[in-house]
Amino acid sequence: MRNGKLRVGIAGKRGLAFLAGFGAMPQTEVVAFCERDEGALNEGAARHEIPERFTRFPEMLDSVDIVVVATPMQYHVPHAVLALQAGKHVLSEVTAAVSLEECWRLLDAVKASGKTYMMAENYCYMKPNVLIREMARKGLFGEVYFGEGEYLHELRSLHHNRDGSPTWRYYWQVGVNGSTYPTHSLGPVMQWFTAVDPSERIASVTCLGTGRHTDPEHPHDDTSLLLVKLKSGKLIKIRLDMLSNRPHLMTY
Numbered sequence: 001m002r003n004g005k006l007r008v009g010i011a012g013k014r015g016l017a018f019l020a021g022f023g024a025m026p027q028t029e030v031v032a033f034c035e036r037d038e039g040a041l042n043e044g045a046a047r048h049e050i051p052e053r054f055t056r057f058p059e060m061l062d063s064v065d066i067v068v069v070a071t072p073m074q075y076h077v078p079h080a081v082l083a084l085q086a087g088k089h090v091l092s093e094v095t096a097a098v099s100l101e102e103c104w105r106l107l108d109a110v111k112a113s114g115k116t117y118m119m120a121e122n123y124c125y126m127k128p129n130v131l132i133r134e135m136a137r138k139g140l141f142g143e144v145y146f147g148e149g150e151y152l153h154e155l156r157s158l159h160h161n162r163d164g165s166p167t168w169r170y171y172w173q174v175g176v177n178g179s180t181y182p183t184h185s186l187g188p189v190m191q192w193f194t195a196v197d198p199s200e201r202i203a204s205v206t207c208l209g210t211g212r213h214t215d216p217e218h219p220h221d222d223t224s225l226l227l228v229k230l231k232s233g234k235l236i237k238i239r240l241d242m243l244s245n246r247p248h249l250m251t252y
Helices: 013-023 038-048 057-063 073-085 100-113 127-137 168-172 183-196
Strands: 006-011 028-034 052-054 066-069 089-092 117-119 146-152 202-209 224-230 235-241
Touching: 006 013, 006 057, 013 028, 013 038, 013 066, 028 038, 028 057, 038 052, 052 057, 057 073, 066 073, 073 089, 073 100, 073 168, 100 117, 127 183, 146 183, 183 224, 183 235
Parallel strands: 006 028, 006 066, 028 052, 066 089, 089 117, 146 235
Antiparallel strands: 202 224, 224 235
């Protein structure tokens, strides 16, 4: 801590979106920014008056108490684990991990560290989703036994850099098949169920897809359905579509 405030370090330029939130909290102060692209590093730090700048993630850890992990998703677990092992609290962008093995590695690191880890699923805090959660908590829907959500977001423009080279999304979002980015829907819907029963948990998942139709360059199905069976026997259906020609739909 410095001057009675928790020092925050942001890793990845996407993490600058958290500045307003930390600025609204008198307990925190953003003191460091880490970004591999030196141009983006210097521009972002100067624009937001962040005093310390780093191009290597481990070098930032001694300067902070809290780390925001907003790097590409394949680095979320490696960076979160490094921070936890260094005794830092972690706020991680979604998705938390890219494999089941990484999920276990992350869980072990959190338990061993004794520090706070949170996955920053922002859709949980959008007004319509918070409203539904409170209505479920108050019992206005009666017994909640089924929930569904959809994340439709055509992202093909983000799969390549300007020079045509592939971005991380090319490999990690649409470079494998399955429901690779379900959290924007699953997070809020699970909160609706846990608002009624805080002990509710996911018991099993099944994923089915439509096959490739719009952009056959990628192995990812145009649309995937994730069927989630809860511990109580209740059911959730999540639809993910990041390739087909349809407008972005944020609140279903």
